[in-house]
Amino acid sequence: MSTSHAGSRRTRGRVTISLLLGLVVLAAAATVLILRSRGDTASPVADEPGAPVAAQGCTPGPGTQGPATCGSSPTAGTPKPVPSGTSSTPSASARPRPSTATPARTATSKPPPTSGLHGRDINAANTGYRAWTGPKGQRCTDATMKVYASRVRASRLGNATCVWLKGGLVVDRAVTLTAARIDAQVETSGARLTLRWSTVDAPGHDYAVGGHVTAYRCQLINGSDGVRLYDTSIVESYVRVRQGSAEDHNDGVQAYRAGAGGEIIRSNIDSRPVNAPGILGTAAIFIADDSRGELAIRDNWLAGGVYTLRLHESATYRVTGNIVTGYDEWPVSTSNAVPGAFLEWSGNVTGEGAEITP
Numbered sequence: 001m002s003t004s005h006a007g008s009r010r011t012r013g014r015v016t017i018s019l020l021l022g023l024v025v026l027a028a029a030a031t032v033l034i035l036r037s038r039g040d041t042a043s044p045v046a047d048e049p050g051a052p053v054a055a056q057g058c059t060p061g062p063g064t065q066g067p068a069t070c071g072s073s074p075t076a077g078t079p080k081p082v083p084s085g086t087s088s089t090p091s092a093s094a095r096p097r098p099s100t101a102t103p104a105r106t107a108t109s110k111p112p113p114t115s116g117l118h119g120r121d122i123n124a125a126n127t128g129y130r131a132w133t134g135p136k137g138q139r140c141t142d143a144t145m146k147v148y149a150s151r152v153r154a155s156r157l158g159n160a161t162c163v164w165l166k167g168g169l170v171v172d173r174a175v176t177l178t179a180a181r182i183d184a185q186v187e188t189s190g191a192r193l194t195l196r197w198s199t200v201d202a203p204g205h206d207y208a209v210g211g212h213v214t215a216y217r218c219q220l221i222n223g224s225d226g227v228r229l230y231d232t233s234i235v236e237s238y239v240r241v242r243q244g245s246a247e248d249h250n251d252g253v254q255a256y257r258a259g260a261g262g263e264i265i266r267s268n269i270d271s272r273p274v275n276a277p278g279i280l281g282t283a284a285i286f287i288a289d290d291s292r293g294e295l296a297i298r299d300n301w302l303a304g305g306v307y308t309l310r311l312h313e314s315a316t317y318r319v320t321g322n323i324v325t326g327y328d329e330w331p332v333s334t335s336n337a338v339p340g341a342f343l344e345w346s347g348n349v350t351g352e353g354a355e356i357t358p
Contacts, residue, residue: 261293
C-alpha cells in the first residue's frame, strides 16, 4: 500500500470518531433538556411569585384544611387572580368551623351560680322550715321543734336545726340556723346570721330581717317591710308584708341610709299587704335615703307599689332578668340615681313581657 493511501484512511478514521463523539454529546444534551422539561411541573420554591409563604408566628390549623393561627399576617406572596366565572368562596369542607369555646366573662359581670329557678317559681310551699328535708329525710314541724320561749342569744344557741325561737334572737356571734322558726324581727349589724329553710314571722314589727343576714329558701313574712337591706343576701326566698296601720308604707326590701349593698337573687317579693286588698304598698325594692354600695338584683319576681323598683341616689346596681308586675304608675323609678349607677341592666320585663329600661 502506498503512503498516500494510508494517510487518507487515517484521516477518514479521525472524522468518523469525531462524528461519533458529536452524536454522544448531542444525545446527552437532549437528555438534560428532557429532564429539565419534566422538572417544570414541580412546586415553585418559596421565593417565586405565587408560592405560599408561611407568615412568621403562625401555627398550622388542625388537619390539612384548617386555617393557620398567626400572631401577625404578612402578605403571602402575590395572590393568584380568580378566573372569570369562578367563585373565590372556599368549599364547605374547607371553611373553618366556628369556635365552640365559651367566651370568658368580664370582671364586671359575675352573677351567682344559677339553680335553674326564677323568682316566679318561689312560693310559700317550697320555702321555710316546713319545706326543709334533711340529709336522712328528716322533716321539721311545730310538734318536733325544740322550743325557746324567751329571747335567746346566738352564743348560747350555736348552730342549730329545727328550733322555734318564740321570743326572737340576739345575734351576738355568727351562727347558721336551718329549718328555724323565729317569731320576731331579727337584726344584726355585727356578726352574720345565716338562715337556711327558715321562717321569720314578724307581725307588729318594722321588718322581718335586717342587716348582716344571709337568707336562703326562707319565708320573711308579716313585718311592715320584709327586709331592711345592709350587706344582706336574699336568695330564693319568699317575702310578704302586712299593714300594721293606714300609715304604713310597705316595702318588700328597703335600704335606709345603708352603708353597704348586697344581693337579691331569684326571690319572690310582693309589697302589697296580705291583709289589705287593693293596697299596693310603696315598692317591692326601694333603695334610697343616701344608701350606698353595690346591689345585685337578678332573676326575681317583683310586685306591688306605685313603682315596683325604686333605685335611687348613691348606690350602684346590677339589674338583670327580673319580672316586674302589679304596679300602679310605672315598673321602675330611677330619677334620683347617680350618673353611672347602673353597672348592668338587661332582660328586665313586665308581667306581659314588655322590656323595661332604667
